[in-house]
Amino acid sequence: MSNFDEKQWLDDAKDYIRHKIKPYEAPPCIFSISKALLEECKDAYVPQIVSIGPCHFGKEHLTGMERFKSDAVRREVLRIQFATDNSDFKFEQVIERIKSRGEEIKRCYDKGTQFNGEVLHWMVARDACFILEFFRNHLSGVQEDDYDGDDDDMSFKNDFEFPPKLHPIFGKKSENPGVKSEIKKDLIKLDNQIPLFVLEDILAMEMSDSPDRANAKLDKLLRTMFDKIYHRPFEFCGKTKSERRNHILDIYHHSCLGAVTAENEEETGNELKLNVCCPCFTGSNGVQCSCFERPLQQSEKLRKHIERKRSKPPSTAVGGSCENVKASKQRKEWWLKIPSAVELKNGGVKFLTNAREVTDIRYEGKTLTLVPLKLDVDSEVYIRNLIALEICSPDYKHKRMTAYCQFMYELCRTDKGVDVMRQKGVIIGNLWYSKRVTQLLSVSNLTISQPACKSIKETREKLSNCYKTRRSILLRSLWTEFWNAYGSKPWLVVGGFGATLVLCLTAIQVFCLFKHCGA
Structure with missing residues (x-):
C-alpha cells in the first residue's frame, strides 16, 4: 500500500462514474488463475x-526467451517476403494491422x-510470431502423410540462411527436447495466452488471402500439433473445426474432448446452483448474485465449505414450490454416493475401456464402461489447465473434463482404488504415484456447480x-479379501x-484340568 x-x-473513480455506462461488446476469454487453484499446484499454471501475452511479461525467470522471439519475428518477416x-x-506493417484491434x-x-x-501491440505480435514459428518448426519432424495442412506450409522447412539450421529453438537439429517440452506446456496455460485472431491476422498477411482461409490453415496447424505432438488425456481427437476460437487452450480443449452436441448433453439451464451460506445468495433456490458469476473469486474456505455440505444431503422442506422441489431434486442427485472402484470390483462389477468419449x-448389467485416462509426468499441467478453463470461462456450460475427473475421483478415492483402475486398464501411462493421481483428480472439486x-x-x-445394497457389497468385499489372503495360498490355510x-x-485340556481339580 x-x-x-x-x-x-x-x-x-469520479471519472468513471461521470462517463456513460457502456455495455460490454464481448466478455473476456483469457482469465487469471484464482488463488485457490494456485495454492493447489502453482507450477502447473505459471x-x-x-x-505469452501481458499477464506474465517482464518476470525475471522468463526474460531469457525474449531474444528467441526476436529471431521468430525475423523469420516471419522472411516468410512474408518470400x-x-x-x-x-517491414514488420511495422504487421504492427499497424494489430494496432487497429x-x-x-x-x-x-x-x-x-x-x-x-x-x-x-509489439508484445502480442512478437508472441504470435514465436508461437507460429515454434509450431511449424516442431511439426517439421512429422511425416508429411500425417500432416493434413497445405503443401506450401510444409515446403518451408528452415530453408533460409538466417537463422542457422542449428537454432536451439527453431532449428531442425536442435537438441533441446526438455526446453521444447516446457515451451509446449507453457503455451497451453490459461493466463499465458494471446487472442487467436492475432495469429490469424499474421497468417492472412503471409498468405495475402482472406481471413477465412487463414483461419482454416491455422486450425489445421493447431489440430495437427495437438494430435501428433501434444499429450492428450484421451485417445480420441476432435476432428471437426472448433466452434470456440478464443485462444490456443480453447482449440486444445476441443481436440481433447470434441464438440458438444445436443444429443449427448443436457440443456445448460439445468446447471445446479448450490445454496451455500453466503449473504449474497437470495431466495431458497440458491440464486446467485453477481459476486459468484465469475468463478475466479472462489476461495479455499468456500471449497472446504462445499465439501462439508456434500458430505450430508440437505433436508427438503414440506410443501415447497415446484422450483424448490426441482432444485432439491438436483441437489440430491449431486450428493449421491457411489461405491468406490474397490467395492465395485469386489461386488462383481466388470470394467470395460472401450468408450471413445466422455459421453x-x-x-449396464454390472458392466461399467469408461474412457481410458492417460497420465504421465506432464499430464498434471494439461489436465489442470483444461479444468481451470472450464471453471473460469462462462462459455463452458458443459464441463465435461471437470465432470469426468470428479467421477474418477469418487471411484478412486484411495491408493487401492487407483491400483484397481490401473489393473483394469482405466488409468494408463507412467504416472505411478497413486497419491499424485488422486491429488490431480481432486482439483475438479473446486467448482461450485454441477457439470451438466x-x-x-x-x-x-x-x-x-448399487450403493444402497452396500451390505451385500461389504460381505462380498470381506469374502474376497479373505480369499485373497488365505484361499489363494494353501499353506496359509493348512497353517x-x-x-x-x-x-x-489347549482349551479342552484346560477345561479338563479345572474339572479334575474341582472334583
Missing part, C-alpha cells in the same frame, strides 16, 4: 520458460492489462443404486487350520 496514490484513485515476393516488407485485445483479458498502446460412459454431463449423471444414479486345532485342544 506504500505506492498507493489516493488522489489518483479518487480522480479515476509459465516456466516463456511468457510468400508475397515483396522484399520491402488494440481495444479488442485488451478486452480479452478479464483483469485488463497494465500495458497500453504500442508496447502491447459414452455408462453402467448427461452420461456421467445417469451412470452415477445407477451406481448409487491356520493347524493353529485352530491346537487352540481347541
Whole structure:
C-alpha cells in the first residue's frame, strides 16, 4: 500500500462514474488463475520458460526467451517476403494491422492489462510470431502423410540462411527436447495466452488471402500439433473445426474432448446452483448474485465449505414450490454416493475401456464402461489447465473434463482404488504415484456447480443404486479379501487350520484340568 496514490484513485473513480455506462461488446476469454487453484499446484499454471501475452511479461525467470522471439519475428518477416515476393516488407506493417484491434485485445483479458498502446501491440505480435514459428518448426519432424495442412506450409522447412539450421529453438537439429517440452506446456496455460485472431491476422498477411482461409490453415496447424505432438488425456481427437476460437487452450480443449452436441448433453439451464451460506445468495433456490458469476473469486474456505455440505444431503422442506422441489431434486442427485472402484470390483462389477468419449460412459448389467485416462509426468499441467478453463470461462456450460475427473475421483478415492483402475486398464501411462493421481483428480472439486454431463449423471444414479445394497457389497468385499489372503495360498490355510486345532485342544485340556481339580 506504500505506492498507493489516493488522489489518483479518487480522480479515476469520479471519472468513471461521470462517463456513460457502456455495455460490454464481448466478455473476456483469457482469465487469471484464482488463488485457490494456485495454492493447489502453482507450477502447473505459471509459465516456466516463456511468457505469452501481458499477464506474465517482464518476470525475471522468463526474460531469457525474449531474444528467441526476436529471431521468430525475423523469420516471419522472411516468410512474408518470400510468400508475397515483396522484399520491402517491414514488420511495422504487421504492427499497424494489430494496432487497429488494440481495444479488442485488451478486452480479452478479464483483469485488463497494465500495458497500453504500442508496447502491447509489439508484445502480442512478437508472441504470435514465436508461437507460429515454434509450431511449424516442431511439426517439421512429422511425416508429411500425417500432416493434413497445405503443401506450401510444409515446403518451408528452415530453408533460409538466417537463422542457422542449428537454432536451439527453431532449428531442425536442435537438441533441446526438455526446453521444447516446457515451451509446449507453457503455451497451453490459461493466463499465458494471446487472442487467436492475432495469429490469424499474421497468417492472412503471409498468405495475402482472406481471413477465412487463414483461419482454416491455422486450425489445421493447431489440430495437427495437438494430435501428433501434444499429450492428450484421451485417445480420441476432435476432428471437426472448433466452434470456440478464443485462444490456443480453447482449440486444445476441443481436440481433447470434441464438440458438444445436443444429443449427448443436457440443456445448460439445468446447471445446479448450490445454496451455500453466503449473504449474497437470495431466495431458497440458491440464486446467485453477481459476486459468484465469475468463478475466479472462489476461495479455499468456500471449497472446504462445499465439501462439508456434500458430505450430508440437505433436508427438503414440506410443501415447497415446484422450483424448490426441482432444485432439491438436483441437489440430491449431486450428493449421491457411489461405491468406490474397490467395492465395485469386489461386488462383481466388470470394467470395460472401450468408450471413445466422455459421453459414452455408462453402467449396464454390472458392466461399467469408461474412457481410458492417460497420465504421465506432464499430464498434471494439461489436465489442470483444461479444468481451470472450464471453471473460469462462462462459455463452458458443459464441463465435461471437470465432470469426468470428479467421477474418477469418487471411484478412486484411495491408493487401492487407483491400483484397481490401473489393473483394469482405466488409468494408463507412467504416472505411478497413486497419491499424485488422486491429488490431480481432486482439483475438479473446486467448482461450485454441477457439470451438466448427461452420461456421467445417469451412470452415477445407477451406481448409487448399487450403493444402497452396500451390505451385500461389504460381505462380498470381506469374502474376497479373505480369499485373497488365505484361499489363494494353501499353506496359509493348512497353517491356520493347524493353529485352530491346537487352540481347541489347549482349551479342552484346560477345561479338563479345572474339572479334575474341582472334583
